[in-house]
Amino acid sequence: MEKKSKVNGVTANGTWDSKYGTMYKFEVSFENGDVGEYNSKTQDQNKFVQGQEVEYSITSREYNGNTFYTIKPVQQQQSFGGGYKKDPETDKKIARMSVLKVAGDLVINGDVQLHDLTKIATFLEHYVNTGEDSMSKLYDARIQEVKDQLPF
Numbered sequence: 001m002e003k004k005s006k007v008n009g010v011t012a013n014g015t016w017d018s019k020y021g022t023m024y025k026f027e028v029s030f031e032n033g034d035v036g037e038y039n040s041k042t043q044d045q046n047k048f049v050q051g052q053e054v055e056y057s058i059t060s061r062e063y064n065g066n067t068f069y070t071i072k073p074v075q076q077q078q079s080f081g082g083g084y085k086k087d088p089e090t091d092k093k094i095a096r097m098s099v100l101k102v103a104g105d106l107v108i109n110g111d112v113q114l115h116d117l118t119k120i121a122t123f124l125e126h127y128v129n130t131g132e133d134s135m136s137k138l139y140d141a142r143i144q145e146v147k148d149q150l151p152f
Contacts, residue, residue: 005030006053036069047073099124
């Protein structure tokens with residue numbers, strides 16, 4: 001179960017050998033009353049620091065009639081570039097830069113006038129983000145308008 005609380009205390013509580021090497025045990029207590037054991041690969045763990053509010057998960061297990069609680073930090077979602085949370089606007093910014101490049105190329109090739117650059121980029125960005133061809137809708141509406149004006 002994931003929770004969030006301020007760390008009240010962290011006490012070193014021995015070591016044990018695992019397939020990953022020596023693990024360091026810490027008893028961690030929280031402001032909300034939770035207490036459990038955290039196992040770290042390093043003696044100088046920094047996941048749970050007294051006075052800091054943290055997100056963590058707590059699980060229980062039974063052993064010889066006793067209940068033991070294990071604490072783990074909640075891992076933040078990692079992007080491919082490292083351990084940072086991805087900005088939800090990143091994909092939109094990438095799309096905007098890409099379509100602006102395409103629109104710029106159209107201006108350079110003489111296919112579009114410079115004053116229409118942002119209009120073309122906005123159209124392309126809309127298409128990339130929604131898959132909707134807004135120009136088709138405008139074209140179809142204009143064709144229908146012309147047909148409605150025909151006398152026959």
